[in-house]
Amino acid sequence: MTAELTRDPDGTATQRRSGAAARGRLTRPGGVLPIVAILALLLVLIAIQQPDFFQPASLLSFLGRSAPIIILAAGQYFVIVSGEFDLSVGSLVTAQVVVAARLIDSDPGRTWPVVLLLFGFGLLVGLANGLITTALRVPSFITTLGMYLILVGAVYLWSDGAPRGGLSDEFRRFGRLAVEDVPLLGRLPYALLVLLAVAGLLLLFSRSDPGRTLVAVGDNPRTAELAGVRVGRAKTVAFVLSGLAATVAAILLGGYSGVSFQAGLGLEFTAITAVVLGGVALGGGRGALLGAMLGALTLETLFTLMNFYGVSGALKSTVQGLIILAAVSVGALRRR
């Protein structure tokens, strides 16, 4: 702006322009303002139907319940903004839950080693997704679809068709319990604390140099390459973040709803819907992590609202489909 100030003798013109730029920042494609507006609208609708929802206890527990999907969406954000897809997260969540149950086998002493192992597994899956996509040049849609199928089959095979063993209470604490008797707030779910920690770390990353570079990679990989970006490595990091995020989500979900082959069913699409709803462009290069996480929260709020209004839960996937189509077409129109 200094250049403009020194050259432009007409101060008012300069100010008018920077005002426009500031407004452009909020409303431009990829900004978070639209998703904040949608979320606010849904919250108003909930308030009309169910004012109790806004009691600290129920609000906090809602946020805690939403934590897994918000974390999944955050991981998915990095993959999508870099121009790729991760369809494997749903089955990775299932795999992690089933593996945890069998390895812990209700023995509290094994909790922490197994948690460590799960992170290692999530990291490996992400690494494999990333390397196959970048080094072997397989489209990520295919890579992660393959990974999805491999994980589903492997888990079935490994557990002989039915989940065995059980999770320890120590493990389940994160998804199920809360810090009791917090002044003013009451019950503070562990899941919410985990969410805040993960969100904080990832927000920090998204604003760091590698995080900003990742967005440029999604926008134009050739430009990024010529500017010295290791494009393959950057994308692989995104897949690894997604795998680690899925691991955290699996720990929370396993704790909350227990062990089943359905633990992560369809979550990849919920996460993608959330990210797109949050203003992140499919194909990459545009959108904010905060938007993606707010998108997930908005989606959960919408499902809650549907519940309050007595809409069948069976419509969930239809609603997700409509959101993806609407969000992508609005994005495409705005980019004209």
Add this chain to the structure above:
Amino acid sequence: MVTIRSETTESDGDLPLLELRGITKAFLDVRVLDGVDLDLRRGEVHAVVGENGAGKSTLMKIISGVYPPDGGSVEFDGTPVSFRSPRQAQSAGIGIIHQEFNLLPERTVAENVFLGHEPLRRGLVDKRAMLRRTAELLDAVGETSFPPTARVGQLGVARQQVVEIVKALALDARLLIMDEPTAALADHEVELLYALVRRLQERGIGILYVSHRLVEVFDLSSRITVLKDGHRVTTAPTAETSHDQLVRHMVGRELAHYYPPRAEADRIGEVRLSVRDGANNRLRGIDLDLRAGEVLGVAGLQGSGRSALARAIFGAAPFTSGEVRLDGRPVRLRTARSAIRAGIAYLTEDRKGEGIAAGQSVLDNALLAGRAVFPRWAGRAARTVRIRDLLAAVDVRAAGDQQEIRFLSGGNQQKVVLARWLSLTPRILLFDEPTRGIDVGAKSAIHDLVRRLARDGAAVLMISSELPELLGMSDRIVVMRDGTIAGELPARATEEDVMGLATGADRAESR
């Protein structure tokens, strides 16, 4: 009705082919066009000139139906029109020849010409009619060097351009917009384009000719309209306009000189970069020394390996054999990243395709290389301040550094990419067509900057297909032909010397 037709096309009673009145357009509250009037007569070549960001491209996009205007009226052939898509404009008879062609390289000329409106016979594509009509159109524009059955990808750039023009004619275009039509052409191809334009003119087609090359504008046009900052400065008959006047209108000041002074001999230092017998699948037998403080010009026809040379040095398409030394030490630069780390910068000729990340902000684009190659956790604010200073120093004009770079003019985009490289203080700079598609004012600024970098001790290699620019800027010129260096010329060489080496005419003479 006018009963008596005047002999000259300039007669007052002649209805213009296109008439724009008070055209206004804004993006995100930034006015890019403000009350622009323009008219075009049948068979006229009307040049539209102006600096980057003056609004030329936007105006052409409005005429060709890409954008609707915010205000003002468009009359085409006497009737008010408001096109809602390029397709509507096309079917009304307005064709546009972009700098980048929209051709399918794997298809034949005829298939490209009739793409989307193939002549049908009993529901099937009538190939014979298609070939015949393509041949007629090619004949009409005087093009006989290739048949309608030629594969487009095998034609050179100049011939592909002819295909584009014929494609527009196949849709009965009565108005052709030519946007920087010579940007991708070598000098000898420009003459052919001139001839083609004159034939189109004879057929009564009106041509809006957008170009930065003022020589062409004077050669071809009958009137010139100058745009500046979204306003029309003037429209004047070409015969009554001088070159200096035009430049003055465009930049609002006199240009005292076009090229900064060359390096004095004692300012040229030791060899920074040397290549011995460098080769890859595009290059062979490259021997090159690049010295601190000099601007080494690289000339050559399209496809002679100029860009391949820069990309090989930069590691983007590395040498597969031979030796590269930096300050006397042998190095292997296999990736752009390793070259950047070694202090080399490469300004690509394909700005849109690999120079910018179009959807990112000016600031993010400028920071890209620094973030990627020298990431940091602390001191980022100071780096941003430095980049802002650099953006100001190279005089980027934008509505703030958060504006997406795609909304900037080509010249301003180029300055942002320059700032990106300058922020790394490179010791070797490779400029590939640094002023392509850039207006006079920005061009001059970039020339000054290139020279200043050399004076401060950088080694500069500069590729350009504009010979006057190359001759004006270089301390020394190497000429490329067929993937190798055909010869070297001193600063005072002539265009003929360069062309002789570039085309191989020197060899033919000596035999």
